[in-house]
Amino acid sequence: TSNDPGENTQINTNAGGDNKNAAPGQKVVIGFSAPAADHGWVAAITNNAKAQAGAYQDVEFRSVEAGADAAAQRAALSTLIAQKPNVIVLLPHDGKELNAVGLQAMRAGIPVVNLDRAFPDRGAYRLQIKGDNFGMGLAAGTYIGEQLKAKGVANPIIGEIPGIDSLELTQERTRGFNEALAVYGFKVANRRPAEFTADTGQRAATEILQALPKIDALWNHDDDQGIGVLAAINQTNRKEFIMVGGAGSKAAIEAIAADNSPLKATVTYSPSMASSAISLARLIGQGKGMADLVELQVPKEITLASETITKENAAQYSKLGF
Amino acid sequence: MTAPDEAAGSDRRKEPAGSDCRKEPAGSDRRKEAAMNGRGEEAAVNGRGESEVVLKLEGVVKTFPGVRALDGVELEVRAGEVHCLLGQNGAGKSTLIKILAGVHHADEGSISLLGRPFAPASPQAAMRAGIATIYQELDLVDELSVAENAFLGHEESRGGFLRRRATAARTREILGRLGHPQIPPRRLVRSLPAAGKQIVSMARALSHDAKLIVMDEPSAVLAHDEVENLFRIIRELTSHGIAVIYISHRLEEIRDIGDRVTVLKDGRTTAANLPARDTPTRELVSRMTGRTIEYVFPPRAAAARGKPLLEVEGLTREGEFADASLTVRAGEIVGIAGLVGSGRSELLETIFGARRADAGTVRVDGKVIRSIGAAVRHGVGMAPEERKSQALLLDEPIYRNMTLSSFSGYARGGFTDAGREREAALRTADQLELRPRDVSRPVRTLSGGNQQKVVVGRWLLDKTKLLLLDEPTRGVDVGARAELYQVIHDLAAGGVGVLLVSSEVPEVLGLADRVLVMREGHLIHEAPADEIDEDTVLDLVMAGSLMEGEPA
Amino acid sequence: MTDQSTKPGVPAQSPPVDAGVAASLPRQSWWKSDGADPVRRNLGLVGVLVVLVIIGIVTRPELYGDAGWVTDNVWTILQQASAIGVVTVGMTFVIIGGGIDLSVGAIVAVAGVWSTTLATQSYGTAGMIFTAIVVGVVVGLINGVLISYGKLVPFIATLAMMVAARGLAAQISGKQTQVSSNTTINDIASTKILGIPMLVIILALVVAAGWVLLNRTTFGRRTVAVGGNVEAARLAGINVRLHTVLLYALSGLCCGIAAIMLTSQATSAQAAMANLYELDAIAAAIIGGTLLSGGRGTIIGALFGVLVFSTITNLFAINNLSTEVQNMVKGGIIVAAVLVQQFRYRSLTQLFGRKPTS
């Protein structure tokens, strides 16, 4: 997270040169839409997409702002569809709410790459690239379970700070988390949602720290709101627990590497998926497949793995932090 | 006014005051029509002055938190009579009629309507029982049309849909009866002048088939000619057997229109069923106030004319008034007479800087004034016409209302001094006989007349050099009026210049040194007060409209 | 007028002595008349709309050159305005009646979510529509009762309802987006009748019904009275409490209808749907000339208010302004739109309004 949106984007420049797909081909117009970024992760998505598109000479990138909600995005997309781009890359406000638009575009002969928030209808997309929300929770829960088991804590007190609670992705993460903890016989003692922003993160963390005079572990779903969570921890001078973050921001990775706060790990949900989406959209537009696969076409679905970043591997990930 | 020689005031207009106070209905066909309308003709006149008792109150008590507004009221109203209620400000008149109208509920006592016990649970119930009310404070909806206001709550409708044409027609008919056929039924009430609104209020009362119409100071906002018109309507109503309860602080009106008088004092009936014409003023006043008032307008020592304080030259606001020039000297009281709508309030407000002039200048002490701020800084004060909308903070205590224009003066370094404000307010309250005397009470709980005293009192506190008074005695009772006149005189004697607008010609004549007459936006006449009489003023005021018919 | 005086029952008049009132009633041309006031204001809004379209033409001539696209775009704008437009009609009534309803967005969400639960969907189209409407009306009734009989300030009562109803919607939906598998409902958003999108027709019907209700029925006139001067309304015998309850129920009804429309557009419903509709609806009503303090307002104006907002959004979309720039510009346009209305009004008053007095 930093001042300059252009900085630290994660793109694949295909500099290796042995990739046949890198060679400029037929021109592809890619339409792109993601919700208005009021938060680092979403901002990174848009920046990555733009930067990745910029890396190709044969891609024309046409981004439409999605406005404040699903309805606004729907409106923006109708105008985009009317302009007939070759491919549309779309991170919807809500997959289910915008499913109909996906169908509409596909019917109009425009392949849709559905990013992050999944369309329920398989006919509504040509390619779906998702982060693994459930897997993210699973990874966080597993890390915490292992750590606490190693310390021999019997009945650990575990806190959870999810993001906006009404989002399905939040629910999935929580489910994954609970499932992983259940394996160790643990469960969450208190759960205070924030709203993906630092001030709400601070608020939720303060509440949870107050409600739980002693904590063994804390999972915060989102590293952006994590800035506030860490601030609250600092302000209350509490360090008796370990904390795990989510998504994998640069600041979080640095803090993990520095190892001077309760933040010991973060589970990734990388906005680099936007870069991949653009690359694959280009291939779809050009009718090419992925070079390393036998298939002639790009596959239908890709789910990214959620990796766990700890002090040990932080260096490796530092360039992927957003 | 309530001059002791009431005969002089009332004779001029009074109809032959026979012992039979029922007026002859205008025509027999109309009498039939009235009967068909269910107005109960037979109920009206069943003998000389012995008509049926419509309403009877016994021992009615009503308490508000901290105030016993009614404390055993007795009242008897007969069909076809105009029954006047007299009483000082705060005596409980409005409270009484609100009980009749179903707005308030009596704590104790009995009320019977046409012989049956009556305790209206809501205004609706009262209306259904045949009581229509014209309230002291206008109760109209600005954004509805004249017709919609008249029929609000009992609209002409079919299945919830308005019958607009029928409503308009009925409204037009009622307005015609009221002598105002020219008011368009579909005009928004917002755009009517105060007198027009009063007429709509009356139209609403007439839109019900009422047996009893209660009028709470209907004449307060009316000019002279309008009052005559009102009386014509009241006579018409009573001729159909409708009973009218009439409240007014103008005793000469009571003599003119009233049949019997009941006097309230401090929530009690102190005299009932006095003959309206024959009871001496002195008695009425002493029943009301518990004292006698020797004279109303204090004698005026020939005013020591000071230097010109206010100089207005060629002041114009298009559509309202034009080319007004006048001077007020220090220690001088100048009165402006004119009809409602002739532009007097507008002129006063423009002088004060509350409206921007299109042309002309206003000078105070030789310095040009263009804004209220400048006016106030130069010692000009104005008591506006509409107390509720223009002057009062109803929820704030009396003393803060009194010091609204002067609290900075009592403050030190921006910090207010409530103690000094309270003291000052209390002094003014005493001066004006404010009731109750507790200056910490919210103004909302005061009776109408007492609220008016607060408005005027505000400028008595200040170091005012020039006082602009717009209808300062509207709704103020006889006793307090005398006090107020005295205060105005004392101020003038102390060198304050006063410019006074009043719709009561005797007030202008009795109070002012010099009189200006305004008609249709023009100052048409000027004379020393002792060189002009009421008739001349009235002729001047009316002449234009009578002769030209169509307003310019 | 003169014909009145001969009618039986009207007493012979002394010559009408109404110089005072008459003198202060300057003759009004229709244009300057009170009745024309809302029309004047709305013309201001029409002006704003025209300017927005002109900006669209200037910035994207190639799009506006295509007649088919233009027609499509008009329908798009109207469709985007449809659900919020319906909500705004209800809101306008509430505001004119002296209240405010902060819970509209939340009501849309509960109604939408409730009608799309699996259980409800099993009752079919009628069951879903019925549920949405009943839920909307009932929540509205609760608002009304809290305000009328509980004597709560409308702002607080409906704020509490907003919070609670969003919670309820989350509870009902299990925080999952509820997908509608009812094709009849889903098709509403894509159906056209005689070339006009069904959603636009629904909006038009609701607006027309609202106009009639406000201007041609006792309910409407009483709404103005209750909002303009409660005391007067009460004194006129209007049952103010009952009326207030009905107003909020009406708003709830509109929310129920909007819930179906939105569900159809999104083929799904969720607890966060219709987010901040309350602000949009209030803003549209006020821009359309409704007095926030009650007692005055027009349905047509409110519709124009909604259209201004959705046209702005459309303009941004076709020019692909970034959200932050969009927001900054939008703030400016809102201010400008209101200033334009005032300007027209005042300047016209000056041009035609004041005849020099002789």
Added chain:
Amino acid sequence: MTDQSTKPGVPAQSPPVDAGVAASLPRQSWWKSDGADPVRRNLGLVGVLVVLVIIGIVTRPELYGDAGWVTDNVWTILQQASAIGVVTVGMTFVIIGGGIDLSVGAIVAVAGVWSTTLATQSYGTAGMIFTAIVVGVVVGLINGVLISYGKLVPFIATLAMMVAARGLAAQISGKQTQVSSNTTINDIASTKILGIPMLVIILALVVAAGWVLLNRTTFGRRTVAVGGNVEAARLAGINVRLHTVLLYALSGLCCGIAAIMLTSQATSAQAAMANLYELDAIAAAIIGGTLLSGGRGTIIGALFGVLVFSTITNLFAINNLSTEVQNMVKGGIIVAAVLVQQFRYRSLTQLFGRKPTS
């Protein structure tokens, strides 16, 4: 009264007979007086607070058994209330003065984001505080000017500002969370003075200043006058326009202060910070007894309103209620809190107000 009768020129009076008036004025205890009205209302809120604490004690006795924890918890609640509390003080002034400020959350965001850009941070602590406050005041001034001189309805003007300022904040921040590396600022949130958290001290100072300003200065009197009856204020010689501008500037100032407080708490600022503060602040003010239509309100009441909200949140947290249940319960508590105030008021009036009439 009697001293008047001897004055020259005053008509001779028979002895003033005002015994009746005196009789009709049963002595009022201070408690029942109108002056005590805000106190009575606030007591209602204190009652609500007490009930919330009791629920806390009953549901989590083990926590409330620990004195250290209880103290900590009090500070936590107050700290959570601090930034929004400061905003609410400004909002209360605006509402009492007859306006409304929907842009407070957005102003906090612009002020916070602007003061934490790298450029501003390079000017150090004073530079950051100065920037936040100046930005807050300037945005407030713009609101005030639009409303006073542009004659825009406050709701619309500040709504437009809300949208625009959020856009500006996004623009300035490049939509990234701006991390504050200024330790002095960051430490405000963790510093305690004499055991009292600095944030709480700031809140206390702002509330005290607000109280004095409202109740003891000419500025406060003007505010009440302007909000209670603009026309009366104007005719009493108050410069209504200027005063209105100052009110919005005051609100902006409070937002600037709150921006620093929030930045310190989150050690960062971002465009979406202080989301929906406008609703919270308005609700707190109104629950605290401020009339939405202006002319009446109390600072202490507003503070209690804020405390009720943050105590509710705290109660939910220590009982680990889920968001949706939390929201539903919160709606109910808001309604209950307001009803309790009314109930106390009325029942007291009934208990002491009406002596049996003889």
